[in-house]
Amino acid sequence: MTLAGIIQFFILVVVVLVAARMVRRLLRSRILPRVPMGMGAKDAVARLAGYFVLVLGLMVALQTLGIDLTALTVLAGALGIGIGFGLQNIVNNFMSGLIILVERPIQLGDRVEVGGVQGDVVRIGGRSTTIRTNDNIDMIIPNAEFISAQVVNLSYGDRKVRIRIPFGVSYASEPRQVERLALEVAAADRNVLQDPPPSVRFIGFGDSSLEFELRAWTIDLAHRPGLFRSNLNFALWEQFKKHGIEIPFPQRDLHFRNSLRIEQAPEPDRPRQDG
Structure with missing residues (x-):
């Protein structure tokens, strides 16, 4: 093993690293965009191709040093013991990353x-x-x-998400009218999907109100459920106020019991003592 061979080895390693990165970029920017695949699948293919080029290039670089790859089995066994003790978490995360890229339980954008x-x-x-x-x-x-x-x-297989918006109205309200007005609010919101259609459920009788729940589907605001609920809550408030439907607050009836008054008897007059 000469100095020139070592320098050549390091140059090849740098070339392999650059080549692996260029292969990933080429696949992502030029080739895979033309293929009808999901974004997550394209990223997985690009990464696996980069790993393949990296491993293949390192094997070629080692052979340039005159190292017999079959002689690395003892070194691999020793490295495996070291991995088992000190690098277990790193290898676990790396293998989990490969499983994610192959099985794709999650993808980019999910x-x-x-x-x-x-x-x-x-x-x-x-x-x-x-x-x-x-x-x-x-x-x-x-x-x-x-x-x-x-x-x-929330996006696995289907990006549609159903979000529930609970609300309550006074007992003087007509439930069917409440249902109709809530559905009108959902139909007027551009972020609410009409297929599957929104629905209203009469949940029950609360302490101070009739409890309802508006269930609406969305794609555009699936990643911002708080904003989606806020928009519909604003619209529900304006709709109910316009039609005179009250959204009550908790009320309690207080009952006072008459307390017994205990009157103290007057003290008896004391006899006067003449001096």
């Missing part, structure tokens, strides 16, 4: 919730996945969390 964090998937890396919340905060979550923990994918 709306997910994991570990109490909800946001959009903006990047799937080899070790971690980046989720961007509605506050524009990027949360970096290890890939193993998506394999071992419970994950809620």
Whole structure:
């Protein structure tokens, strides 16, 4: 092994790294956009192709040093023991990343919730996945969390999401009129899907109001459910106010019981003492 061979090896490693990155960019920008595939599938193909070029290039670089790859089995066994003790989490996250790219339980652009964090998937890396919340905060979550923990994918297979908006009206209101007015509000909102259609459910009789629930489907605001509820709540308030339907507040009837008055008997007159 000469100095020239070592320099050649490092040059090949740099070339392999650059080639792997160029292959990923070429697939993402030129080739895969023409293929009728989902965005997540395109990203998975590009990453796997980059990994393949990287592994193949490193094997060629090692052979340029005159290293017999079959002799690396002992080194691989020792490395495996080291991985088992010190790099277990890193390898676990990397393998979980490969599983995510192949099985695609989550994809770029999906709306997910994991570990109490909800946001959009903006990047799937080899070790971690980046989720961007509605506050524009990027949360970096290890890939193993998506394999071992419970994950809620609001966009899996279908980007439609049904959101529920509870509300209450006074007991003097007519339930069928309330249903009709709420459906008119949903029909007038451009972010509410009409297929499947929105619906209204009469939930029950509350302490101070009749309890209803407006159920509406959306795609455009699936990633912003708070804004979706807010828009419909504003519209419901204006609609009910326009038609004289009261949205009550909690009321309580207080009953006072008469208390017994205990009168103190007057003290008896004391006899006067003459001096």
